[in-house]
Each structure stands twice: as structure tokens, then as C-alpha cells.
Amino acid sequence: MPNKPFFLPTMLLPSSPFVYSFLLLLSLFLIFLFGPQILPAKSQHPGISTADEIEDLALFHRASVTTSNTISHLGITNPRPKIAFLFLTNTDLPFAPLWDRFFNNNQNLYNIYIHTDPLRKLSFPTNSLLKSRFVIPSKPTARASPTLISAARRLLANALIDDPLNLYFALVSQSCIPLHSFHYIYHSLFGNSTLNAFATQHKHKSYIEILANEPTLQDRYDARGHNVMLPEIPFEEFRVGSQFFTLSKRHALMVIKERKLWRKFRLPCINTDSCYPEEHYFPTFLSMKDPRGCTHYTLTRVNWTDSVGGHPHLYGALEVTPRLVYSLRQSNSTYSHFFARKFSQDCLESLLEIADRVIFKD
Numbered sequence: 001m002p003n004k005p006f007f008l009p010t011m012l013l014p015s016s017p018f019v020y021s022f023l024l025l026l027s028l029f030l031i032f033l034f035g036p037q038i039l040p041a042k043s044q045h046p047g048i049s050t051a052d053e054i055e056d057l058a059l060f061h062r063a064s065v066t067t068s069n070t071i072s073h074l075g076i077t078n079p080r081p082k083i084a085f086l087f088l089t090n091t092d093l094p095f096a097p098l099w100d101r102f103f104n105n106n107q108n109l110y111n112i113y114i115h116t117d118p119l120r121k122l123s124f125p126t127n128s129l130l131k132s133r134f135v136i137p138s139k140p141t142a143r144a145s146p147t148l149i150s151a152a153r154r155l156l157a158n159a160l161i162d163d164p165l166n167l168y169f170a171l172v173s174q175s176c177i178p179l180h181s182f183h184y185i186y187h188s189l190f191g192n193s194t195l196n197a198f199a200t201q202h203k204h205k206s207y208i209e210i211l212a213n214e215p216t217l218q219d220r221y222d223a224r225g226h227n228v229m230l231p232e233i234p235f236e237e238f239r240v241g242s243q244f245f246t247l248s249k250r251h252a253l254m255v256i257k258e259r260k261l262w263r264k265f266r267l268p269c270i271n272t273d274s275c276y277p278e279e280h281y282f283p284t285f286l287s288m289k290d291p292r293g294c295t296h297y298t299l300t301r302v303n304w305t306d307s308v309g310g311h312p313h314l315y316g317a318l319e320v321t322p323r324l325v326y327s328l329r330q331s332n333s334t335y336s337h338f339f340a341r342k343f344s345q346d347c348l349e350s351l352l353e354i355a356d357r358v359i360f361k362d
């Protein structure tokens with residue numbers, strides 16, 4: 001019997017590569033089939049399914065490897081930088097006609113990307129500039145879930161892959177409006193010498209609100225349970241800020257490559273009343289990685305006076321006046337606000353009325 005211990009392995013050995021590959025394939029198949037049942041059901045609440053997660057990871061990986069910081073290989077003489085406008089909506093884009101006027105005559109200086117509810121078909125006014133734009137492969141989003149983080153990252157990744165000339169990435173929603181002309185915004189971001197923009201992009205700052213010491217911060221930190229965010233995110237490093245930001249290209253790349261914090265932020269909240277992952281993920285990550293590269297303020301004005309249920313003030317048609325535009329522009333920071341939210345759909349006519357005379361007159 002001395003050979004006994006060797007008997008079994010030798011019998012398996014000749015075919016072992018095949019056996020191993022077969023077992024590997026079989027276990028992968030079983031995980032795929034039963035994984036959702038075996039693994040703790042992490043995303044009961046509108047969350048990120050494993051399939052969506054895998055698809056997103058592949059997209060983010062593609063964006064991080066295809067994106068080059070140099071444009072020399074493009075063979076474009078005198079390239080001009082572009083702003084990527086990332087529209088995040090789950091309804092229509094009611095202000096498309098206003099954005100049309102904003103973009104008009106600025107061809108080749110911007111790109112538009114739209115993330116929408118995949119089950120909805122967007123409708124646009126005839127001949128709208130937004131109509132022919134890039135509606136990216138989208139997935140459903142919901143409040144109080146990490147889906148809004150994923151949607152923003154999908155927009156960033158698609159914009160990074162689509163056009164290497166995109167140097168700034170402005171996230172806006174369907175209820176956002178511009179407060180200035182395109183020209184004003186473009187030259188505020190890139191300066192007057194746009195040829196320099198590529199060489200100086202490592203100095204481009206991101207316009208993202210980053211706040212500590214907010215009264216609700218502890219509740220929001222504990223929304224997934226006590227100490228759940230540790231060790232990756234100590235409370236002292238947890239931040240809050242507006243969901244809407246304008247990121248530089250280098251920060252956009254950092255954000256889509258990020259994995260560590262996401263593992264925590266993708267967990268469902270136990271306390272959904274304090275669950276606003278998209279207002280924490282980006283400010284917390286960027287404040288940990290490159291606080292000096294961020295301005296810590298947002299370019300998107302929002303009115304939180306008398307807010308109800310986490311919703312800011314919704315401007316109605318009767319409130320739209322030149323005076324409102326002037327007052328929304330006012331900022332305590334370097335630049336006046338570029339965008340504002342939230343506006344109800346019925347504001348469109350009044351906004352168009354004052355567009356050329358007020359909004360696009362800087």
C-alpha cells in the first residue's frame with residue numbers, strides 16, 4: 001500500500017489541466033447562477049446588480065486605458081479644448097430649447113452626453129442640437145441609492161473615451177439652466193489662451209463643493225450602519241457637497257479609476273432618510289486625493305431655503321425675472337455661478353424670453 005497516497009493524484013494528473021479548467025468553468029457558471037442567492041443580498045434596494053457592476057468596471061477600465069493626456073498623436077493642428085456637458089436625467093430635457101441657444105454657434109467647443117432612464121424614450125424639439133447627441137448606455141437610477149454615483153461615472157467614462165479634447169466635465173440635470181453665455185463659461189474655465197489649455201491641464205482645478213462640519217454629516221456617515229465606512233473612510237475625512245460639479249480631466253480619470261471607496265459607498269443604506277451617496281462620494285474622494293486641486297465650491301447655484309424632504313426650492317414661471325438671474329449668479333467665490341437649479345418645466349417660456357437680453361449677456 002505504499003503507493004496508495006500517490007494513486008489518486010496520478011490518476012487525475014494526465015487530464016488535470018482539463019479537469020481544472022472544467023471545474024473552474026463549472027464554478028464560475030454556478031456562481032453566476034446561484035451567486036445572487038448564496039451571497040448576502042446586498043442590493044435589494046435600488047442598487048447595483050453584479051451584472052451592472054461588471055459592465056461598469058469594464059467601461060471604466062476602457063476609459064482609463066484609452067484616454068491619453070497628450071493630444072500630439074491626434075494630428076490636429078491648433079486643437080481647442082472642449083467642455084463635456086453631462087446631462088443626468090430620468091425624465092425629458094425640458095430646457096433643451098434654452099440649451100440649444102446656449103450651444104448655438106459654438107461648434108467644436110463642446111460635446112453633449114446624456115444619461116437617461118433606459119426604459120424611456122427622450123423627446124426633443126424638432127432640430128434641437130441636443131437631439132442628435134450621444135445618449136450613453138444608461139441604467140435606471142433612484143434616490144437614496146448608489147445608482148446616481150454610477151450614472152455620473154458612466155457619463156464621465158463615456159466622455160473620456162469619446163473625445164480626447166474634452167478637458168472639463170460639467171454635470172447638469174434636467175432642471176438646471178445656464179446663467180451665462182457659453183463663451184463666458186468657456187473662457188472662465190480655459191482662460192483666454194485656449195492653446196495653452198492642454199499644456200496646463202495638470203493645473204486645472206475642479207469646481208466641486210467640499211464641506212465638513214455640516215450638522216447632518218454624522219447621520220449620513222452612519223446611514224449604512226455604525227462603523228461600516230471604516231477603515232477606508234474615517235469620519236474625519238467624510239465630506240458633503242453638491243451633486244453637480246465641473247471636474248477637470250485629471251480628476252475625471254481619478255474618479256472612474258476609483259475602487260476602494262466605492263466598495264463602501266455601493267452598500268445600501270439602512271437609514272434611507274440620511275442616504276445621499278452622490279453628495280458624499282465625489283467630495284470625499286477628491287478631498288482625500290487632491291484637496292488643493294479642488295476649489296471646494298460649486299458653479300451650480302441651488303436654493304436650499306425652506307427645502308422640503310431633501311428637495312431644494314423649485315422655481316416657478318412667475319419667479320423668472322432678470323433680477324432672479326442676476327441674484328443667482330452672485331457668488332462669494334472666484335467665479336460667479338455658471339448654472340442654477342431647480343427650475344420647473346413651466347419656466348421655459350419666461351427663460352427664453354430673457355435668454356438673449358439677460359442670461360447670455362455677460
Ligand SMILES: *[C@@H]1O[C@H](CO)[C@@H](O)[C@H](O)[C@H]1NC(C)=O
Nearest residue numbers: 186187188189190191192193
Ligand atoms: C480674458 O480677457 C478678458 C479681457 O479681454 C479679461 O477680462 C479676463 O479676465 C480674461 N480671462 C482670463 C481667465 O484670463
Ligand SMILES: *[C@@H]1O[C@H](CO)[C@@H](O)[C@H](O)[C@H]1NC(C)=O
Nearest residue numbers: 303304305306313324327328
Ligand atoms: C430661495 O427660495 C425662497 C423660498 O423657498 C425664496 O423666498 C427666495 O427668494 C429664494 N432666493 C433666491 C435668491 O432666489
Ligand SMILES: *[C@@H]1O[C@H](CO)[C@@H](O)[C@H](O)[C@H]1NC(C)=O
Nearest residue numbers: 301327328329330331332333
Ligand atoms: C455669501 O456669504 C454671506 C456671508 O457668509 C452669506 O450670507 C451669503 O448667503 C453668501 N452668498 C452666496 C451666494 O453664497
